[in-house]
Amino acid sequence: MADRTNASRAAASGTGPRFCLLGPVQVLVDERPVPMGGPGMRGVLAMLLLEPNQVVPLDRMVDVLWAHEPPASARTMVQGYVSGLRQRLAAVAAIGEVRITTTPPGYRLVVDESLIDVTLARDLLAEAAGTPPARRAELLRAARALWRGPELADVSNRVTAPELTELRLAVLEARFDAELVLGRHHEIIGELTQLVDEQPFRERLVGQLMLALYRAGRRATALAAYQRFAHRASDELGLDPGPRLRALHVRILRDDSSLLEPSPEPVVSPRLGVLVPAQLPRTPSGFAGREEELDWLNRLLTGGHRPPGAPAIGVLAGAAGVGKTALAVLWGHRVADRFPDGQLFAHLRGFDGRHAPVSSADVLTRFLVALGVGAQDVPTEVEERVALYRSILADRRVLVLLDDARDAEQIEPLLPPASASMVLVTTRVRPDALVARTGARLQVLGTLAAGAAEQVLELIAGAPAQGRDRELRRRLARLCGHLPLALRIAGARLAGGPGWSVADLVTELADERSRLSVLDLADPATSVRAALDVTYRSLHPDLAGLVCLLGLFPGTRIGPYPAAALGGTDVDLARRRLRALAASFVVTEASREVFLMHDLVRLHAAERAAGELSEVDKADARRRLLHYYLVGADLAHRRLRPDRHDEPPLAEKFPDTPRVPMTTPGEAVDWIEQEWTNLLAVVESGLDSGQDEEIVQLARMASEFAEGTRTLGPVGLSRAVRLVV
Incomplete structure (x- = not known):
């Protein structure tokens, strides 16, 4: 450890290349940055540096860089980024010192880890442990100085690494402990106050702030800090303060003068296993129905839905407001006696428009403290927290309820190791990655009967x-x-x-x-x-844009072709985006290529369209949609009555309009049956937008379909269409 720390310090002092992630992604030589290409190339470098000497899969790079919507050339572009990085690294490092190897299924950065600022920060944090307070504070100040801004500052919209934020906070917390032992409470109050505002649920910081305030003669302010934390934790997380923070609060209330004396010992160190957590929120009122889903959960608990010995992981997925949390909490209370070692609950804020998602590292800390681990004994490294958490739960029977989860990365570190415990997750997206990796069982919730x-x-x-x-x-x-x-x-x-x-x-x-x-x-x-707003704001901008356009669609059933017309995109892209919206439960894929919107979601989409699209954008989208139905209706008419057309097809007049493959009369009838209600709705809505000439043309074709296409059954034209005709 000492040798590696010394090597890292040598790199930091400018005697060799240094790789930086604690701020903008950079390579420094003699403290001068070396150009490393654009955001894409720096994003690839960041991913390789986050896992030095490990293989980073190419597919993961593509997913991260393009947010799961890669262009067709994505893999080629990543290969180009890697080639550019190889050339740049060869120019700044000795031969063989730093290199990128192609190792299926991806790439590996071969590098001395002591050249990476993250490694130096971790080594300084580890070296500081157990040293005298003055030396400890010096080492931790040196670690904090490695940060040159927010972690991954120039690629944070592409690459995220919450463990780096956790590392920064761990360094700060350890430094504050050392400063408090040295009696420097006055000097850290301002910094602590700002950090508590930024990290309001980090109990260790709150406790340090309370202690610093009390020692500075500001007892009332210290008590107020506790009350703010307790109220917010209860209101937003449904949690009470941990035992150590509660004990500190009581001592300040009693004006315990022993707190005034700096001490290296923790204020309170609860014994492991004394506490049995019972963190479930209150049972929801007004609950009805869901008998099938409750039976499914009961079977999952008893092993009916999983292989013998496998952990029970259930996922309740569905749209905003469908009652996922209410079902999970109600069932949790009903079976609480089946989990004698406690029930853990965390609101992960995966889709909270007001707050960032909660990191699994923070949840692990809260869970460990709830299970009786002293706050000062919670490991700094996330991997060590996971190991301790799983060790504690290895022989216990605990229910873990993870509410409003965003993705598998947020959930997996919180999974217990054995089948005695059970995990129940709620989410607004289809958790396909979690199901694939862990064998979790999925139950999608629809609306009530x-x-x-x-x-x-x-x-x-x-x-x-x-x-x-x-x-x-x-x-x-x-x-x-x-x-x-x-x-x-x-x-x-x-x-x-x-x-x-x-x-x-x-x-x-x-x-x-x-x-x-x-x-x-x-x-x-x-x-x-507000619930629908949260879902909308969590969408990728391209998907949110499609939701706005769907708010202009006058029909009830939409497929990739009319969606492509609305958006002015190709059909394959529209199909992928509709399926991505279905994965977020904004639309439902009722059958192949047919997507439906819940009435309230449709009204919300219309509001977003009214507020976010210009009049020009709305008019253009409606015109493109009308042209799609004109081209489709004309093509269907030609297939059904090929002898009655002398004029050129409308597809030649509107060459950019998506065209459904339609080569036989049968396919023409199928298209009319599928699009009939939409076609009539477009005619009616077109009357209001002033597209008179083309609307009349579409209405006349609709009238002919109604008269001559008997396979439609009894077809009634709307009053508006009859008036036009």
């Missing part, structure tokens, strides 16, 4: 429906789309007093222009619009 939806209204409203109100409540449930969050809000409106009757609420919700506003409460946690 009609009977259960009406029961939710009754439970929240507080009274059964009487007489005419029964039918009105059925209609109210339909207007809420049987979505549990919307039903709970509607029920709360009814329970709020005589100001809202069922008939009033139905009238308000029947108007699509005001429906989301009626289902919008002041609390973001109980607002349909």
Whole structure:
């Protein structure tokens, strides 16, 4: 360790090349940066440096650089980045000192790890442990000085490494401990205050701030810091402060003067295993239905859905507001006695628009403290935390509930090692990677059945429906789309007093222009619009753009071809984006190439389109969509009546419009049947946007289809189409 630290210091002092990740991604020679290409090339370098001397798969590089939507040439581009890096590294390092080897399934950076600033920071942190306070503070200040800005600052939109943030915080926390022992509490209060604002749920920082304030004679401020943390942890995470922080709070309340004396010993060190965590939030009220899903969870617990000896990992996935957390918490309380060693809960904030996702490192710290590990005994390295966590749970039976997870990387470090425990995850995206890697079982939640939806209204409203109100409540449930969050809000409106009757609420919700506003409460946690906003903001910009365009679509069933027309893209790209939206439960793939939107999601998309698209953009998208239906209808007409066309096909007039393959009369009939309601809706919406001449043309073709295509069955043209014709 000492030899490597000395080598790292030599690199840091400018006597050799140094690779930097703690700030912009750079290679320094004699403290001068060497150009390393554009963001793509630096992103590849960052990924290789984060795993030095290890193989980084090419596919992972592609996924990271292009956020899972790579262009066709992505692999070739990465190969070009690697070639450019090889040339640049050969110019700054001795022959063989640093090189990139091609090692299937990817690339490996062969490098002396002491040349990387991350390694130096870790070595300094490790060296500081157990040294006298003054020397410890000196080493940790040197470690902190390695940061030249936010980690991976110039590629952070492509490459993320939360472990580097965790390393920075570990260095700071260890330094603050040393400064407190040295009696330098006045000097660190300002820095601690800022850090606690940035990391409000990091208990060690909160405790250090409280102790520094108390020693500085600011007892009331120290107590206020505790109260802020306790209220926020309860409100946002459903957690109480850990035992060490609670003990420190009590000592400050009692004005324990022994705290004024700097001491190297921790304030409190709870014994491992004394605590049995019970962290589940309160049982949800107004719960109804989900019998099949509850049975599925029971079978998963008893091993009915997994191989013998395998860990039980269940995933509840579904759209915003569908009731994933309520189902998970309710079931967790019902089976709590099956987990005598406790229940752990973490809200991972994977799709929280107000906060960044919680790192697995932070959750591990909270879980370890909840399991009785002293905060000062929590390992600095994430891998060591994982090892300790799994060691503690190896012979225990614990339920771990991970709410609102974003991806497999956030979940996997939190999985217990053996089958005695169980993990239940809720998420707004399909966790295909987690299922593939761990064998997790997936249950996708849809909206409630009609009977259960009406029961939710009754439970929240507080009274059964009487007489005419029964039918009105059925209609109210339909207007809420049987979505549990919307039903709970509607029920709360009814329970709020005589100001809202069922008939009033139905009238308000029947108007699509005001429906989301009626289902919008002041609390973001109980607002349909806010829940949908969170999902929308979490989407890749290209997918969010497609959602806006879908808000302009007048029909109910959309496929890749009309989606491509709306977006002005090719059909394959539109298909991939629709499937990506289906993976985030923004749309549902009801059958092959047919996607549906929940009514409330459709209204939200229309709001986003109204607020984010210019009038020109909206007019262009509607025109492209109209041209798609004109070209499709013309082609279908020619296939059904080939003898009645002398004029050129409309496809020649609109050459950029996507065309469905249609070579036979049967395919023409299939297209008409699939697009019939959309075609009529386009005619009606086109009348309002002033596209008169082309709308008349499309309406006439629709009229002919209705008269001559008997396979459609009884076809009724809308009043608007009849008026046009």
